[in-house]
Amino acid sequence: MEEHMNKSQVYAEVYAALSALGGEYIRKTPQKVLDVIADRRDKQYGQKFDENTPLNEKTLSKEAIAMLASLKLDYWCKTALEKQTLQDLLSLHDKKSSRQSVPKDNKKA
Amino acid sequence: MENDELIKLPISLTVAVCHELKDKHGIDKGNFGGLRFTNEELAKITELDLEGPRAGDLKDIHKLFPNLRGLSIKNRTIDNEYHYINEIRSIKQQDVWSIERCKNLERLSITNQEFISEIDLGKLPKLFDVNISNNASLATIDGIDKLSELFSLACYGNEWLQEIKNLDKAIVQNKDNFSKVKLDVQLFPKAIGYNHLDGTYNQEAFDALEQEKHIVKWCEFLRHDNFKGDKNVEIDTYNMCKMHNKACQILHDILPKNSSKFDTIVAVERYLAENVTYDDDTFKSRHTKSVAGKDDKATARVVQYFDGANSAYCCLVDNNCVCEGYARGEQYLLGLKGIQAKTVNCVGGKDNLRLFDQKNADNYIDNFFHFTLSSNAHSIIRIDDYYGLYSDPCWNATHYQRGDKSMPYTLLTKEDICKDHTLSSREAGYDKVPSDYKFFPQRVKASLEKSIRHNALFKNTQASDVKAQRAALQQDVMGIVRGANGRTYE
Helix, strand or coil: CCCCCCHHHHHHHHHHHHHHHCHHHHHHCCHHHHHHHHHCCCHHHHCCCCCCCCCCCCCCCHHHHHHHHHHHHHHHCCCHHHHHHHHHHHHHHHHHHHHHHHHHHHHHC | CHHHHCEECCHHHHHHHHHHHHHHHCCCCCCCCCCEECHHHHHCCCEEEEECCCCCCCCCHHHHCCCCCEEEEECCCCCHHHCCHHHCCCCEHHHHHHHCCCCCCCEEEEECCCECCEEEHHHCCCCCEEEEECCCCCCEEECHHHCCCCCEEEEECCCCCCEECCHHHHHHHCCCCCCEEEEEHHHHHHHCCCCCCCCCCCHHHHHHHHHCCCCEEEEEEEEEECCCEEEEEEEEHHHHHHHHHHHHHHHHHHCCCCCCHHHHHHHHHHHHHHHCEECHHHHHCCCCCCCCCCCHHHHHHCCEECCHHHCHHHHHHHCEECHHHHHHHHHHHHHHCCCCCEEEEEEECCCCCCCCCHHHHHHHHHHHHHHHHHCEEEEEEEECCCCCEEECHHHHHHHHHCCCCCCCCCCECHHHHCCCEEECHHHHCCCCCCCCCCCCCHHHHHHHHHHHHCCHHHCCCCHHHHHHHHHHHHHHHHHHHCCCCCCCCC
């Protein structure tokens, strides 16, 4: 999913993910955040997630996955260790990404 | 400008509101078509009795009916299992979230809704009359222990129900309030707070059930029969305890300490194959079994026992049942060891008529009834906690008792079980008809949940992306609450 997503489409995807996750995840998320996601989602776009669509990195955009990661960090992690593990993983990807981009720039230079 | 304030409701709500306005307030709105209501009229509504609402009908019900005290949602068609998904009427999970925001609700009945997966009763603290039954996909009921004024509780036939937290605590704290309790047989271990790891249970909850034995009933909702109505097995607490004790004794006798899931499943199925015989008499007499004369003491205590041969009770206590009894008996035994399983309806035999071929879709129901009448309506078990594999304890038993002790129908994949069983459309997953409502089955939920828990979903996500999305969300949330929720964002 490389195409650029607008915010309402991202909300539609996160909304679909929350619908699928249900219970525990929804209860841990503040009502105001849920309201924003539900109210500002692109309902038309959301139709593409029917009951047989698996929700994974192939069907969800990277923006929606990033928003799910932020929800996990802010509300869903049960322990500090769990939160730290995810933060470390995300930082590692940042470092990897910057390392990959530096040599290319150097070559050009 | 007045027209701007008129509200149009979905037809199911319109019908219920019109009846309510006419019966209780003498307001006759005339024909239903194109009707609109004022906020004042909607504020008069305290009870809603909805028949066959569709997905999304209850959106914003908490805003529309601020004085709602009683809500009943039902659907007359029971045997949804064999219907295509777009033929089934049901509210969906988003409707349940709206119901959970009706803070003044005192009576709630949700029956036979196919597409709801969970409900948090704790959000409705004023509830005193609750009926959550026969909702095929309902997996979780939360917050029941937060209800302190319950006098009527019914919860049965929710075939996928895996979690009903603190049911034992709810029973203890409401024991002096109860006037009617009807729970599923499979919920008995949860009702007494049974711990599958050490076999202990909540004595106080057990005593409360004993104390209220005249008003507590245990039932198994079996399949709906268009000719004979619901096949409902109902037993009292005495017989429920008898069945539970027998089940515990069986597990004690057949399982070594710390046996693995696999060993437990195989041992349980072997026990059933060795000890439970097929009830041919009941099968030949079109499933109208009477237990009279078989065990007078038990019969006297059984409150209502129509079609009991399909029950876990007949399987475990009488050692004599038909196919569904084997499956339900096994489900109960495995449940006591903390292994989730589900009884699955099917037809014994291969799908030679190609019922699920899209070319036959229009005649699906006719074909299906033709098939069931000419063949064998049957039940097997799907063991969710063991890779979702299937077993057919009934056919295993009949093979075993004829001398073939190989237990050929134990822990088969869906592909293998389908070689000589035709699964219902719900179970087979052939119900992939496009629909405009959203419902995510357990398999989608489980897969997504797992990938979030293990961070597999985030394997290519960068911290900077997360920060950007958090900021975007923050911006929108702050736009609404201006930081009133107290949360700070980086």
